[in-house]
Amino acid sequence: MPSCENCGQKWKWKTIVLKTLKLTNKVNCPYCGKTQYIVPKSRKITGIYSFLPLFVIILSNLIFELEVRDVILLTATLLIVALGLYPFLMKLSNEDKIVQP
Numbered sequence: 118m119p120s121c122e123n124c125g126q127k128w129k130w131k132t133i134v135l136k137t138l139k140l141t142n143k144v145n146c147p148y149c150g151k152t153q154y155i156v157p158k159s160r161k162i163t164g165i166y167s168f169l170p171l172f173v174i175i176l177s178n179l180i181f182e183l184e185v186r187d188v189i190l191l192t193a194t195l196l197i198v199a200l201g202l203y204p205f206l207m208k209l210s211n212e213d214k215i216v217q218p
């Protein structure tokens with residue numbers, strides 16, 4: 118679980134997921150109040166997360182020949198799983214490192 122880069126306190130899984138759902142990576146530390154940014158542990162993780170939905174749709178169409186309804190269901194399930202794992206693949210930083218190329 119990620120910990121604050123400023124005070125070192127470990128954050129709760131819930132805190133990360135709720136902030137992610139609000140589509141922001143800028144979070145004030147619940148312990149010391151300093152602004153922290155939720156950033157991926159490595160660039161590889163960002164890549165997996167951005168291609169996952171597309172990958173699922175293409176794969177399910179080509180190989181499994183699923184119906185649209187099943188594809189939506191599969192994508193929704195994967196998104197929930199991805200979101201559940203999200204805090205474990207992230208770390209907290211004093212700077213927003215995602216902006217850098």
Ligand SMILES: [Zn+2]
Pocket residue numbers: 121122123124125126146147148149150151
């Ligand atoms: Zn802190």
